[in-house]
Amino acid sequence: xxxxxxxxxxxxxxxxxxxxxxxxxxxxxxxxxxxxxxxxxxxxxxxxxxxxxxxxxxxxxxxxxxxxxxxxxxxxxxxxxxxxxxxxxxxxxxxxxxxxxxxxxxxxxxxxxxxxxxxxxxxxxxxxxxxxxxxxxxxxxxxxxxxxxxxxxxxxxxxxxxxxxxxxxxxxxxxxxxxxxxxxxxxxxxxxxxxxxxxxxxxxxxxxxxxxxxxxxxxxxxxxxxxxxxxxxxxxxxxxxxxxxx
Amino acid sequence: xxxxxxxxxxxxxxxxxxxxxxxxxxxxxxxxxxxxxxxxxxxxxxxxxxxxxxxxxxxxxxxxxxxxxxxxxxxxxxxxxxxxxxxxxxxxxxxxxxxxxxxxxxxxxxxxxxxxxxxxxxxxxxxxxxxxxxxxxxxxxxxxxxxxxxxxxxxxxxxxxxxxxxxxxxxxxxxxxxxxxxxxxxxxxxxxxxxxxxxxxxxxxxxxxxxxxxxxxxxxxxxxxxxxxxxxxxxxxxxxxxxxxxxxxxxxxxxxxxxxxxxxxxxxxxxxxxxxxxxxxxxxxxxxxxxxxxxxxxxxxxxxxxxxxxxxxxxxxxxxxxxxxxxxxxxxxxxxxxxxxxxxxxxxxxxxxxxxxxxxxxxxxxxxxxxxxxxxxxxxxxxxxxxxxxxxxxxxxxxxxxxxxxxxxxxxxxxxxxxxxxxxxxxxxxxxxxxxxxxxxxxxxxxxxxxxxxxxxxxxxxxxxxxxxxxxxxxxxxxxxxxxxxxxxxxxxxxxxxxxxxxxxxxxxxxxxxxxxxxxxxxxxxxxxxxxxxxxxxxxxxxxxxxxxxxxxxxxxxxxxxxxxxxxxxxxxxxxxxxxxxxxxxxxxxxxxxxxxxxxxxxxxx
Ligand SMILES: Cc1cc2nc3c(=O)[nH]c(=O)nc-3n(C[C@H](O)[C@H](O)[C@H](O)COP(=O)(O)OP(=O)(O)OC[C@H]3O[C@@H](n4cnc5c(N)ncnc54)[C@H](O)[C@@H]3O)c2cc1C
Ligand code: SF4
Ligand code: SF4
Ligand code: FES
Numbered sequence: 001x002x003x004x005x006x007x008x009x010x011x012x013x014x015x016x017x018x019x020x021x022x023x024x025x026x027x028x029x030x031x032x033x034x035x036x037x038x039x040x041x042x043x044x045x046x047x048x049x050x051x052x053x054x055x056x057x058x059x060x061x062x063x064x065x066x067x068x069x070x071x072x073x074x075x076x077x078x079x080x081x082x083x084x085x086x087x088x089x090x091x092x093x094x095x096x097x098x099x100x101x102x103x104x105x106x107x108x109x110x111x112x113x114x115x116x117x118x119x120x121x122x123x124x125x126x127x128x129x130x131x132x133x134x135x136x137x138x139x140x141x142x143x144x145x146x147x148x149x150x151x152x153x154x155x156x157x158x159x160x161x162x163x164x165x166x167x168x169x170x171x172x173x174x175x176x177x178x179x180x181x182x183x184x185x186x187x188x189x190x191x192x193x194x195x196x197x198x199x200x201x202x203x204x205x206x207x208x209x210x211x212x213x214x215x216x217x218x219x220x221x222x223x224x225x226x227x228x229x230x231x232x233x234x235x236x237x238x239x240x241x242x243x244x245x246x
Numbered sequence: 247x248x249x250x251x252x253x254x255x256x257x258x259x260x261x262x263x264x265x266x267x268x269x270x271x272x273x274x275x276x277x278x279x280x281x282x283x284x285x286x287x288x289x290x291x292x293x294x295x296x297x298x299x300x301x302x303x304x305x306x307x308x309x310x311x312x313x314x315x316x317x318x319x320x321x322x323x324x325x326x327x328x329x330x331x332x333x334x335x336x337x338x339x340x341x342x343x344x345x346x347x348x349x350x351x352x353x354x355x356x357x358x359x360x361x362x363x364x365x366x367x368x369x370x371x372x373x374x375x376x377x378x379x380x381x382x383x384x385x386x387x388x389x390x391x392x393x394x395x396x397x398x399x400x401x402x403x404x405x406x407x408x409x410x411x412x413x414x415x416x417x418x419x420x421x422x423x424x425x426x427x428x429x430x431x432x433x434x435x436x437x438x439x440x441x442x443x444x445x446x447x448x449x450x451x452x453x454x455x456x457x458x459x460x461x462x463x464x465x466x467x468x469x470x471x472x473x474x475x476x477x478x479x480x481x482x483x484x485x486x487x488x489x490x491x492x493x494x495x496x497x498x499x500x501x502x503x504x505x506x507x508x509x510x511x512x513x514x515x516x517x518x519x520x521x522x523x524x525x526x527x528x529x530x531x532x533x534x535x536x537x538x539x540x541x542x543x544x545x546x547x548x549x550x551x552x553x554x555x556x557x558x559x560x561x562x563x564x565x566x567x568x569x570x571x572x573x574x575x576x577x578x579x580x581x582x583x584x585x586x587x588x589x590x591x592x593x594x595x596x597x598x599x600x601x602x603x604x605x606x607x608x609x610x611x612x613x614x615x616x617x618x619x620x621x622x623x624x625x626x627x628x629x630x631x632x633x634x635x636x637x638x639x640x641x642x643x644x645x646x647x648x649x650x651x652x653x654x655x656x657x658x659x660x661x662x663x664x665x666x667x668x669x670x671x672x673x674x675x676x677x678x679x680x681x682x683x684x685x686x687x688x689x690x691x692x693x694x695x696x697x698x699x700x701x702x703x704x705x706x707x708x709x710x711x712x713x714x715x716x717x718x719x720x721x722x723x724x725x726x727x728x729x730x731x732x733x734x735x736x737x738x739x740x741x742x743x744x745x746x747x748x749x750x751x752x753x754x755x756x757x758x759x760x761x762x763x764x765x766x767x768x769x770x771x772x773x774x775x776x777x778x779x780x781x782x783x784x785x786x787x788x789x790x791x792x793x794x795x796x797x798x799x800x801x802x803x804x805x806x807x808x809x810x811x812x813x814x815x816x817x818x819x820x821x822x823x824x825x826x827x828x829x830x831x832x833x834x835x836x837x838x839x840x841x842x843x844x845x846x847x848x849x850x851x852x
Binding site: 080 | 287288292347352353355379382446476593594599759761
């Protein structure tokens with residue numbers, strides 16, 4: 001006998017003058033290997049075709065489908081119902097602007113984060129199409145890739161106590177991104193320049209090291225380690241900075 | 247209504263769209279990209295395996311050259327590609343990989359000294375050259391003579407897309423994400439932009455542009471079982487076809503990938519087989535050796551997919567509640583290799599199947615994967631039929647891939663074509679002034695608005711949009727799949743035409759207010775069914791087998807009659823597309839011959 005599942009889903013359509021925030025309940029019979037992607041799609045197609053949520057790759061790689069699943073941020077597409085109790089409560093990710101129901105505007109947030117961080121390789125060199133590529137140690141390439149794996153799902157942001165208290169805190173995703181560039185010799189920014197980006201209370205000094213971020217990261221990025229490294233580097237940078245300006 | 251003006255409107259912000267935008271913005275023009283999702287969630291991010299370019303750095307790729315890459319590409323395409331395009335492409339691919347390195351891709355690099363690798367389940371040794379240490383390395387892929395596929399672990403598409411998007415942000419190019427183009431604005435001669443629907447508010451916007459680019463990716467979602475993302479439903483091809491003027495090139499050319507996992511069709515990369523993974527049947531025995539003694543699991547995709555289905559039909563598949571499948575075995579590669587080089591694969595198997603590939607077999611079956619079909623362009627990326635309109639990437643039929651794309655050639659295509667088409671658009675913008683006719687714009691917007699109103703109000707009927715989509719997907723899967731024949735194809739065309747009539751009568755069940763998902767599909771559905779009909783109809787008419795197009799009733803490749811490209815247009819009011827043909831290639835550097843794998847029945851040319 002398959003389980004009967006009860007879904008409590010947050011509903012609100014800001015574009016609809018008649019809509020007020022509330023929760024709707026849907027029932028489904030569980031099937032084999034049922035994920036929240038399969039469940040929500042079924043609800044939309046068979047029960048309520050106005051239900052808004054975001055799935056894109058449905059393979060855990062695009063980061064579109066993060067939501068609060070029984071109080072915890074996670075990727076809905078790779079959450080299997082068999083790992084959840086009979087009653088499943090779904091809310092949109094906090095900290096991002098709501099578009100409707102379970103769908104949030106992460107795109108705008110991330111774009112402004114990339115701009116703030118200047119998340120690109122800063123270099124004075126000019127690309128020479130004829131030249132052989134610059135060499136890099138494979139181990140270093142792998143270390144960079146390790147941090148590059150972030151899919152910008154926003155789970156860490158939603159799981160972070162600091163972000164929830166102060167809106168301007170960059171969050172682990174941004175700090176990890178900066179750590180990635182600091183590791184990369186192609187980015188010629190000086191420690192001082194990085195410091196200007198993240199050496200603030202909105203940046204690394206706002207982080208209280210509560211590990212909420214790493215616990216919920218679906219890609220298991222080593223966020224704590226990166227935050228630690230960044231904190232030490234930036235604290236040291238702060239000291240140097242302070243002496244220089246005395 | 248909100249109207250936005252720009253020099254270049256890029257419909258699509260995947261790798262192709264963004265690469266074009268970067269080139270055009272670097273030349274000093276303004277570009278705006280539209281995307282259904284935030285750009286980094288575009289399906290380019292899903293590409294795992296890698297990108298082809300003949301660098302020849304790793305020892306297994308020693309002596310590789312643009313010429314060998316060219317031959318692999320033409321053979322892979324089963325002589326369906328435009329050889330002038332293939333030549334341009336292979337010459338510029340190495341530069342594109344290096345440029346990406348310059349922008350920040352952490353490409354895997356050559357590690358000097360001895361290491362081991364697997365081929366066909368056996369372990370071999372290789373020694374990497376000390377002089378090449380630290381240069382960009384490559385891996386093996388199906389259908390290629392040399393190890394030529396540059397990669398970053400198994401997240402190549404992800405790192406490429408993030409890096410290209412970083413560059414886009416650096417240049418300050420605007421992206422309007424959650425914006426879906428619903429029609430092209432044109433006067434029958436020149437394209438002047440597009441009407442788009444905001445997927446945050448549901449409102450319409452007009453984008454007026456001196457040049458417009460279609461870079462909307464593939465449209466695998468017309469099939470039930472596909473590796474493509476949910477948003478890959480053909481927006482760009484639909485709005486092009488809707489003009490009645492622009493042809494789709496080779497709509498029958500649809501690739502299946504051998505290894506979609508069962509049941510969700512999520513792809514596990516060809517890199518698995520490239521790195522030595524094997525395919526096993528119900529008896530846990532390798533079977534590809536029997537069919538392709540030389541290339542075995544590494545024959546091209548169309549060939550491997552066909553043999554898999556053939557083997558299943560012989561009753562040697564593994565039975566499951568989701569239908570028969572085969573096994574992919576990567577256990578022998580060992581935990582070290584799997585956990586570093588095939589990490590996404592490991593995650594996919596664990597998360598979506600509950601299977602650990604280090605110790606267990608992976609259930610796989612061919613699934614729709616790539617649309618070689620697309621909006622037909624010339625070698626500069628200019629779309630046939632309308633001035634000021636361009637296309638690039640998977641959405642385009644440039645035609646690098648002919649009847650079968652080689653693994654790793656499409657990521658390369660997005661950035662190589664992206665740059666080249668970007669250069670051409672910049673040139674075009676230099677000398678091109680347009681007149682934005684208000685009557686044309688007003689008429690276009692009014693028609694889109696009316697269509698939306700009718701769907702919301704249910705004026706034309708109350709057909710359920712999901713039922714129609716599902717029926718269409720089943721039809722293509724069952725009758726226009728890996729093996730095709732005249733009877734089934736005719737049946738598919740007939741059934742799809744019935745669905746097309748029903749699609750005109752779709753009415754919403756919800757209220758359609760705001761970013762309503764049912765409405766988004768309802769706007770698209772007619773176009774999707776048209777694409778499906780084009781696929782089935784063009785397949786019916788191509789009475790030969792070539793690349794991915796395998797006719798059971800016409801098993802031979804027919805170079806005498808079919809060295810040609812289908813061009814399908816759809817005139818307003820018609821129930822079927824009009825098919826025309828052009829020569830596959832004007833330049834014939836490599837005359838048609840044997841591919842070296844797959845069936846070899848050929849009806850000769852001249
Ligand atoms: C699972 C998988 C693995 C792959 N692995 C490889 C590989 O290893 N090597 C390789 O070479 N190739 C691979 N491919 C193929 C390759 O990834 C794609 O062909 C390529 O990335 C397509 O890029 P694109 O820019 O053309 O399209 P996409 O990246 O799909 O981008 C399309 C863009 O268009 C937007 N869009 C779509 N419709 C509309 C609309 N109506 N209005 C506005 N915007 C719209 C989307 O939002 C998106 O931004 C793989 C494909 C898949 C599915
Ligand atoms: S460690 Fe805590 S405070 Fe710091 S980013 Fe992570 S969750 Fe937020
Ligand atoms: S660090 Fe992890 S949780 Fe945060 S956005 Fe990236 S992938 Fe998501
Ligand atoms: S849909 Fe892409 S991560 Fe879930």
